[in-house]
Amino acid sequence: MQLTLLSVLALAASVHALPADSSAPVASVEYDRRTSELEIRAATPERISSQLRRLQNKYATSFANFQLNEGRANPLLNASSIGDVVARIVANAPAQRRAPSGTVPLTDVQNELLWVGPLSYGTPAQTFQLDFDTGSSDTFVQPGLYKPAASTSSTTNGQKFRVAYGDGTMATGTVYRETVTIGGLKVKNQAVGAADQSTLDDTSSNGISGFGFPSIAQFKADPVWVTLYKQGKLGSKAQFAFGLSRTKARLDLGGVDKASYSGSLVYSKVDSSSGFWQTPGTLNGKAINAIIDTGTTVVVGPPADVLQICLAAGGTPIVTPSGTSVQVLCGYTPLYRPKFVFTFGGASYTLSAESEAFAEQDGLTIAGIIGADIGLANAWIVGDTFLQNVYAAFEGLQGGNTRVGFAPRKL
Numbered sequence: 001m002q003l004t005l006l007s008v009l010a011l012a013a014s015v016h017a018l019p020a021d022s023s024a025p026v027a028s029v030e031y032d033r034r035t036s037e038l039e040i041r042a043a044t045p046e047r048i049s050s051q052l053r054r055l056q057n058k059y060a061t062s063f064a065n066f067q068l069n070e071g072r073a074n075p076l077l078n079a080s081s082i083g084d085v086v087a088r089i090v091a092n093a094p095a096q097r098r099a100p101s102g103t104v105p106l107t108d109v110q111n112e113l114l115w116v117g118p119l120s121y122g123t124p125a126q127t128f129q130l131d132f133d134t135g136s137s138d139t140f141v142q143p144g145l146y147k148p149a150a151s152t153s154s155t156t157n158g159q160k161f162r163v164a165y166g167d168g169t170m171a172t173g174t175v176y177r178e179t180v181t182i183g184g185l186k187v188k189n190q191a192v193g194a195a196d197q198s199t200l201d202d203t204s205s206n207g208i209s210g211f212g213f214p215s216i217a218q219f220k221a222d223p224v225w226v227t228l229y230k231q232g233k234l235g236s237k238a239q240f241a242f243g244l245s246r247t248k249a250r251l252d253l254g255g256v257d258k259a260s261y262s263g264s265l266v267y268s269k270v271d272s273s274s275g276f277w278q279t280p281g282t283l284n285g286k287a288i289n290a291i292i293d294t295g296t297t298v299v300v301g302p303p304a305d306v307l308q309i310c311l312a313a314g315g316t317p318i319v320t321p322s323g324t325s326v327q328v329l330c331g332y333t334p335l336y337r338p339k340f341v342f343t344f345g346g347a348s349y350t351l352s353a354e355s356e357a358f359a360e361q362d363g364l365t366i367a368g369i370i371g372a373d374i375g376l377a378n379a380w381i382v383g384d385t386f387l388q389n390v391y392a393a394f395e396g397l398q399g400g401n402t403r404v405g406f407a408p409r410k411l
């Protein structure tokens with residue numbers, strides 16, 4: 001059954017009044033895939049490298065935020081790989097109440113964001129199309145979009161932010177406290193950013209809304225989903241869920257949408273101490289420490305592990321030097337497709353042919369499972385290549401009982 005946004009919202013209003021143990025979503029956001037399949041298929045080696053650089057920079061920023069918040073290094077940081085990058089971001093962090101000094105180097109970066117959905121700031125609502133990202137924890141929009149003067153609920157103490165992306169700076173701006181509306185649910189005093197300078201490609205999304213944990217938030221404030229829960233908008237469970245397909249996406253808030261998956265959700269315990277949705281699993285029998293990241297297109301793991309998994313699965317590894325390490329792509333021909341099987345909580349999920357194929361190179365299809373040293377210590381980033389195959393539920397506040405649940409996604 002295909003529910004329209006309006007009918008889901010109408011349903012949501014009534015569900016909200018039900019007893020707290022109801023597991024249906026309180027609200028849902030349905031949205032579109034931004035990047036066409038064609039663009040992905042045309043991915044060149046340069047584009048893959050630039051995506052990996054961006055990914056490294058995103059994680060370096062989260063590691064720096066963690067260090068500033070917690071006063072210690074993130075447990076997942078590989079200091080010998082990107083310790084210097086993280087230290088530089090920490091050193092350049094803007095003081096709470098003054099403008100950042102120096103100029104912002106602007107570089108064009110290839111945007112890899114795939115999904116954008118509506119979220120509004122202010123009164124009356126100013127609506128933006130944002131990338132909902134479980135791999136980061138701040139919400140901010142690109143320059144010129146948010147008009148604080150046009151909102152009666154806008155306040156700021158002048159707090160600045162700077163989202164650094166390693167070689168340059170991706171965005172700087174001001175943090176506001178605002179009323180935020182998502183899926184018809186409204187919260188007050190949410191910390192949100194408005195960039196004044198940015199290198200994000202503004203045709204692709206209006207910004208990012210992070211669904212990670214507070215300890216990697218630069219704004220030193222709760223992410224939107226935590227505020228929704230604390231202000232009583234999600235019912236009894238701090239829960240949200242994503243259903244991502246190649247063309248459509250949905251975000252369910254405060255429960256799960258049973259029509260979006262088959263069987264039942266199988267949960268796996270999350271270690272939230274790093275600020276990420278980190279959970280143990282396996283890939284083709286090898287134990288992996290997985291960060292579940294809706295804001296990343298592919299799956300990225302240690303080069304040696306990806307090489308071994310690719311060879312064992314009958315793929316053709318393509319190994320190229322990359323800094324002090326190597327980058328490993330796993331190629332295959334249509335005649336023989338390697339099988340990739342993830343397990344979480346003991347349940348297994350096999351990648352579909354469609355989700356597995358990420359790019360074409362030299363007549364080979366390149367799998368969306370890439371080996372690269374991006375500065376994580378023995379952790380894997382598990383993004384859309386895997387998530388397209390499942391409906392994924394995220395549950396619990398940082399430091400509490402946190403878990404992720406997966407079930408095969410229903411079309």
Ligand SMILES: *[C@@H]1O[C@H](CO)[C@@H](O)[C@H](O)[C@H]1NC(C)=O
Pocket residue numbers: 078079080081302324325373376377378
């Ligand atoms: C950490 O980074 C170094 C340098 O890139 C690399 O050789 C090493 O394998 C990495 N360690 C882990 C645990 O990923």
